[in-house]
Amino acid sequence: MGELLTAAQMRAVEVAAMASGAVTGLELMERAGRGVVGTAFARWPELAVAPRRGLVLAGPGNNGGDGYVVARLLREWGWEVEVFALGEPERLKGDAQANHARWREMGGAVRPLAELGAGLEESPAVVIDALFGTGLARPLTGSVAEAIRAVAAWRGEGGRDGRVVAVDIPSGICADSGRVLGAAMHCDLTVSFHAPKLGHYLAEGPAHAGWLEVADIGIGAWAAGAGECVQLVELTAPVRELAKTGGHKYHHGHALVLSGGVGRGGAARMAARAALRVGAGLVTLGCPPAAMIENAARLEAVMLRPVADGEALAALLEDPRIDALCLGPGLGLGPREGALVAAALDAGRATVLDADALTILAREPRLRARVHGRCVLTPHEGEFARLFPGLGARLRAEPEAGPAFSRLDAARAAARESGAVVLLKGPDTVIAAPDGRAWVHAAAYARAAPWLATAGAGDVLAGLIAGLLARGLAPERAASLAAWLHVEAARRAGAGMIAEDLPDRLPEVFSALGL
Numbered sequence: 347m348g349e350l351l352t353a354a355q356m357r358a359v360e361v362a363a364m365a366s367g368a369v370t371g372l373e374l375m376e377r378a379g380r381g382v383v384g385t386a387f388a389r390w391p392e393l394a395v396a397p398r399r400g401l402v403l404a405g406p407g408n409n410g411g412d413g414y415v416v417a418r419l420l421r422e423w424g425w426e427v428e429v430f431a432l433g434e435p436e437r438l439k440g441d442a443q444a445n446h447a448r449w450r451e452m453g454g455a456v457r458p459l460a461e462l463g464a465g466l467e468e469s470p471a472v473v474i475d476a477l478f479g480t481g482l483a484r485p486l487t488g489s490v491a492e493a494i495r496a497v498a499a500w501r502g503e504g505g506r507d508g509r510v511v512a513v514d515i516p517s518g519i520c521a522d523s524g525r526v527l528g529a530a531m532h533c534d535l536t537v538s539f540h541a542p543k544l545g546h547y548l549a550e551g552p553a554h555a556g557w558l559e560v561a562d563i564g565i566g567a568w569a570a571g572a573g574e575c576v577q578l579v580e581l582t583a584p585v586r587e588l589a590k591t592g593g594h595k596y597h598h599g600h601a602l603v604l605s606g607g608v609g610r611g612g613a614a615r616m617a618a619r620a621a622l623r624v625g626a627g628l629v630t631l632g633c634p635p636a637a638m639i640e641n642a643a644r645l646e647a648v649m650l651r652p653v654a655d656g657e658a659l660a661a662l663l664e665d666p667r668i669d670a671l672c673l674g675p676g677l678g679l680g681p682r683e684g685a686l687v688a689a690a691l692d693a694g695r696a697t698v699l700d701a702d703a704l705t706i707l708a709r710e711p712r713l714r715a716r717v718h719g720r721c722v723l724t725p726h727e728g729e730f731a732r733l734f735p736g737l738g739a740r741l742r743a744e745p746e747a748g749p750a751f752s753r754l755d756a757a758r759a760a761a762r763e764s765g766a767v768v769l770l771k772g773p774d775t776v777i778a779a780p781d782g783r784a785w786v787h788a789a790a791y792a793r794a795a796p797w798l799a800t801a802g803a804g805d806v807l808a809g810l811i812a813g814l815l816a817r818g819l820a821p822e823r824a825a826s827l828a829a830w831l832h833v834e835a836a837r838r839a840g841a842g843m844i845a846e847d848l849p850d851r852l853p854e855v856f857s858a859l860g861l
């Protein structure tokens with residue numbers, strides 16, 4: 347599951363496969379239907395053993411066509427199946443019409459979607475959602491939205507064993523942005539084809555998809571037809587860059603985390619600890635002289651330096667052995683902090699700008715213009731909207747026609763505009779480089795997202811990125827690896843975790859990676 351496709355990229359792969367003459371559209375539709383049934387049976391083996399009742403909701407395009415294949419296959423398996431169609435099935439085209447005709451030939455009934463309520467009352471075991479797939483082009487309203495509500499009400503009733511299975515993508519979820527267009531189906535299982543789509547991982551997609559599986563429909567040989575793809579951040583094997591080689595601490599880089607004044611050092615100390623845990627050879631916390639005693643009492647392996655103002659930072663940065671900077675967690679918003687951000691940017695070093703540093707940038711356009719290609723900006727959505735107001739407004743606007751503007755689109759545009767790597771935080775974290783490359787990490791699937799929405803978690807993430815930057819990783823790589831490690835640490839810490847726990851979980855994460 348390394349690559350995430352847009353609807354257009356999926357179509358390009360399909361077209362390339364069909365143009366080669368190796369496969370027809372009808373064959374692909376058959377494989378898609380088989381993939382759905384096979385995956386559902388594998389997930390719930392009891393469904394394969396004793397035939398049940400199933401409802402198929404079939405839409406006006408090829409997603410509906412897949413639905414007719416599923417209806418036929420379930421019936422051949424001995425199930426009692428009813429199809430509820432949106433619009434007139436006689437008006438279906440091409441392969442979808444062919445499968446509708448086959449369904450009719452075997453005596454299959456088709457009822458209008460408006461009668462779905464009656465069908466749901468007869469306690470089906472499974473509802474197949476084949477209303478809309480990658481061709482969804484505008485918000486769902488009227489009878490479809492009503493059907494979605496009826497299924498949600500049915501699914502929400504306790505004590506039943508019915509499930510909703512999405513064909514390709516939950517209907518109403520935009521395949522490119524993951525946003526809900528009007529209304530969207532809540533599913534227990536989603537079976538997509540060939541490769542996952544962006545919408546499975548972004549915005550509301552994960553919460554609607556339920557368990558996600560990707561069925562192979564035999565077009566992998568034409569995968570290159572998709573062109574350059576957004577990458578899903580997943581680590582399963584040892585990651586070469588995370589292994590340590592070379593004995594001296596200076597070989598592993600030196601990160602400097604800048605902190606605010608008395609009583610404000612907690613966030614920066616957490617970031618510093620994360621930088622150390624992720625393998626930076628040396629980590630220094632720079633704080634105002636007045637905060638030295640307080641920080642000294644709370645730090646062990648992290649070194650401490652007084653950094654009174656911008657000049658002091660500039661002087662400190664004459665030492666070329668300081669590889670990476672972290673500004674933001676607990677930094678503060680005063681004149682000293684503005685000067686620190688300016689001095690840090692002028693040094694041209696690898697730099698994470700988070701939290702208060704982002705607020706300072708949003709306030710001071712002249713500073714924002716000094717952001718450079720070795721910077722990583724790590725805004726959450728609110729900070730993002732302050733830094734890039736135009737993009738933030740487009741993200742908040744209700745989608746109308748066509749694919750909705752996504753968090754990925756926003757991060758990419760921001761990276762291009764600022765010339766820095768942008769990591770936009772959320773249950774789906776997206777990372778974009780100025781050259782257009784992008785990565786998605788879906789904490790939602792790791793079930794860690796709710797616990798990561800806690801005070802200080804963002805400070806730890808900033809520290810992880812700084813630590814990896816100090817170790818010499820490229821900004822986009824440091825950001826994406828840190829996002830993964832952060833969620834993985836949270837997943838291992840489990841329910842009840844607090845941000846302080848996260849760095850201490852890293853040894854476990856590394857050892858699971860074989861490091």
Ligand SMILES: NC(=O)C1=CN([C@@H]2O[C@H](COP(=O)(O)OP(=O)(O)OC[C@H]3O[C@@H](n4cnc5c(N)ncnc54)[C@H](O)[C@@H]3O)[C@@H](O)[C@H]2O)[C@@H](O)CC1
Pocket residue numbers: 356357359360374375378405406407408409410411412477478479480481482483484485486487513514515539563
């Ligand atoms: N691309 C591929 O390689 C494959 C695609 N397959 C299936 O084909 C699907 C895509 O098929 P289509 O491109 O026909 O698209 P869909 O079946 O998703 O829907 C397209 C139809 O819905 C209409 N429509 C869009 N938004 C609407 C709205 N808000 N209200 C009412 N009508 C609306 C469109 O005008 C069009 O008629 C995939 O999701 C997948 O299920 C599979 O058969 C396997 C292979």
Ligand SMILES: [K+]
Pocket residue numbers: 409475476477478479512513514515516517
């Ligand atoms: K669907």
